[in-house]
Amino acid sequence: MSYTSAREYLSPTRIHADRPNRTLEIEWADGHVTRYDFTTLRWLCPCAYCRGEAGMPGWLDSAPTLTDAQTTLTDLQLVGSYAVAPTWADGHHTGYYTFARLREECPCPEDTARRTADPHAGHAHQGRLG
Ligand SMILES: [Zn+2]
Ligand SMILES: [Zn+2]
Numbered sequence: 001m002s003y004t005s006a007r008e009y010l011s012p013t014r015i016h017a018d019r020p021n022r023t024l025e026i027e028w029a030d031g032h033v034t035r036y037d038f039t040t041l042r043w044l045c046p047c048a049y050c051r052g053e054a055g056m057p058g059w060l061d062s063a064p065t066l067t068d069a070q071t072t073l074t075d076l077q078l079v080g081s082y083a084v085a086p087t088w089a090d091g092h093h094t095g096y097y098t099f100a101r102l103r104e105e106c107p108c109p110e111d112t113a114r115r116t117a118d119p120h121a122g123h124a125h126q127g128r129l130g
Helices: 003-009 038-043 099-104 109-116
Strands: 012-018 023-028 033-037 073-079 083-088
Touching: 012 073, 023 038, 023 099, 033 038, 033 099, 083 099
Parallel strands: none
Antiparallel strands: 012 023, 023 033, 073 083
């Protein structure tokens, strides 16, 4: 992968929080579209409180039952050109979600398959057409 395509890969061209449908949609420069539902997004919160730090478990590690407020996105701030910081209805706003992470954790079938790809699964996907 060249540096140019790596940069495109991690450059959102459009970020849209759809509050009625509770989804965050990100379109990338390479044409890929990533769509998170708010609950999934909250579970990915990378802040020290949620994730823990210095070897200490975070709040999300205790597998809490998230309330509606905790999974309702009320605002989204851009952080420089590398991340977004959502504000949740419970007031939580300390998670900086880098574009790299948002792309890496993309929940689409294609990326889910990529993350769970097992070279020993014995399932060949390169069947030829025609
Ligand atoms: Zn957090
Ligand atoms: Zn994807």
